[in-house]
Amino acid sequence: MGNKIVFIQGSPRKKGNTRAAAKIAIESAKGHGAEVTEVDVTTLEFKAPGCIGCYKCQNSDEYKCALNDEVAEKVATLPEYDVIVLVTPLYWWSYTAQLKIFIDRMFSLMKLSGEEHKSLMSGKIMGLLATAGGPYENNLGLLETQWKNPADMLGCKFMSCLFPNTTPEEGSLISDPSAVEKAREFGRLLASA
Numbered sequence: 719m720g721n722k723i724v725f726i727q728g729s730p731r732k733k734g735n736t737r738a739a740a741k742i743a744i745e746s747a748k749g750h751g752a753e754v755t756e757v758d759v760t761t762l763e764f765k766a767p768g769c770i771g772c773y774k775c776q777n778s779d780e781y782k783c784a785l786n787d788e789v790a791e792k793v794a795t796l797p798e799y800d801v802i803v804l805v806t807p808l809y810w811w812s813y814t815a816q817l818k819i820f821i822d823r824m825f826s827l828m829k830l831s832g833e834e835h836k837s838l839m840s841g842k843i844m845g846l847l848a849t850a851g852g853p854y855e856n857n858l859g860l861l862e863t864q865w866k867n868p869a870d871m872l873g874c875k876f877m878s879c880l881f882p883n884t885t886p887e888e889g890s891l892i893s894d895p896s897a898v899e900k901a902r903e904f905g906r907l908l909a910s911a
Contacts, residue, residue: 720747720750720751720752720753720909720910721747721752721753721799721800721801721843721908721909721910721911722752722753722755722798722799722800722801723747723752723753723754723755723799723800723801723802723803723908723909724754724755724756724757724795724796724799724801724802724803725740725743725744725754725755725756725757725803725805725847726757726759726802726803726804726805726817726820727740727756727757727758727759727760727805728759728760728804728805728806728807728813728814728816728817728820729760729805729806729807729814730760730814730816731807731888733888733889734807734849734886734888735807735849735881735884735885735886735887735888735889735890735891735892736805736806736807736847736848736849737805738888738889738891738892739847739849739879739881739891739892739897739901740803740805740847740901742892742898742901742902742905743803743847743879743901743902743904743905743908744756744905745905746901746902746903746904746905746906746909747905747906747908747909748905748909749905749909750905750906750909750910751909751910752801752905752908752909755799757792757820759789759792759816759817759819759820760814760816762787762788762789762792762819762820763787763788763789764785764787764788764789764819765785765786765787766785767815767819768818768819768822768823769783769822769823769825770785772784775825775826776829776830781794781797781826781827781828781829781838782794782826783823783825783826784826785823789819789820789823790823790826792820793820793823793824793826793827794826794827796824796827796838796839797827797838797839797842799842800842800843800911801842801843801844801845801908801911802839802842802843802844802845803844803845803846803847803908804817804821804844804845804846804847804848804865805847805848806846806847806848806861807848807849807850807884808848808849808850808851808852808857808858808861811857811860811861812860812861812864813861813864824839827839828872835871837872837873839872839873839874840872840873840874841873841874842872842874842875843874843875843876843877843908843911844865844866844868844869844872844874844875844876844877845876845877845878845879845904845908846861846862846865846866846876846877846878846879846880847878847879847880847901847904848861848862848878848879848880848881849880849881849884849891850880850881850882850883850884851883851884851885851886852882852883853882853883854880854882857882858880858882862878862880865878866878875911877904877907877908877911879900879901879903879904881897881900
């Protein structure tokens with residue numbers, strides 16, 4: 719059996735190019751034996767928008783956000799997966815606000831102790847599938863770094879599938895055969911990584 723993968727959907731556009739590319743990658747991963755789950759963070763209920771810095775997660779033996787809402791529940795499931803893939807369009811040189819809420823709560827999956835840290839994510843694969851209206855350099859590359867650096871810190875392998883210079887028209891990305899093949903290949907790589 720292939721990897722157990724979760725795709726964290728962060729795009730508020732249900733029929734946008736980011737979700738369309740993710741759908742292709744998901745189907746490819748499934749076709750190559752992966753067990754795939756999707757979490758749509760744009761629909762999750764939350765008590766606070768992101769981490770509130772209470773540090774209750776750090777002062778507990780549990781690896782769980784203390785806010786006990788849907789976001790905390792979904793974040794707590796991440797260690798069950800081999801591969802965690804963020805799916806987002808580039809919004810103002812970063813993730814969507816909806817996805818950032820989820821990412822900030824991932825702080826609960828690690829414990830800090832001075833310069834050292836322990837994480838339930840160590841050894842996992844962190845992935846990024848992202849689209850942007852502009853180029854890679856000084857644009858989509860900044861977003862990639864924002865996910866690669868935490869992956870490195872947590873002892874995770876990092877993989878990405880990036881689509882720069884994407885037009886905002888729904889479906890335009892998947893009308894490009896090279897983009898479709900790129901998304902398919904990413905799904906295959908995630909399934910076998």
